[in-house]
Amino acid sequence: MLASTVHGEMRDKDIEAIPGSPPDLRRLPPGCSFAPRCRYAVTACTATVPDSVPVTPGHFAACSRVGEIAAGDAGAGKTQSAGRPPPDPPQAMLA
Numbered sequence: 001m002l003a004s005t006v007h008g009e010m011r012d013k014d015i016e017a018i019p020g021s022p023p024d025l026r027r028l029p030p031g032c033s034f035a036p037r038c039r040y041a042v043t044a045c046t047a048t049v050p051d052s053v054p055v056t057p058g059h060f061a062a063c064s065r066v067g068e069i070a071a072g073d074a075g076a077g078k079t080q081s082a083g084r085p086p087p088d089p090p091q092a093m094l095a
Helices: 066-071
Strands: 053-056 059-061
Touching: 053 066
Parallel strands: none
Antiparallel strands: 053 059
């Protein structure tokens, strides 16, 4: 999701599109509401709503895999949504 945002480091770079449609807020999917559109999603993401955890001072992520993603381990032996390989972690998660 962070790859689809614009910030100072994005000058002269393409913004990554997020596939799919936003969830219907009247009928949220079970678990993480971003799981159907997240390239890092695994089966466990549809089972429970993740807690919000601090990533950097003043920034939080509600993702049960944020540690794996930031460490670059998100794709190790896991099937990604839509059959895509995992991308490099967003730079904001590495800070």
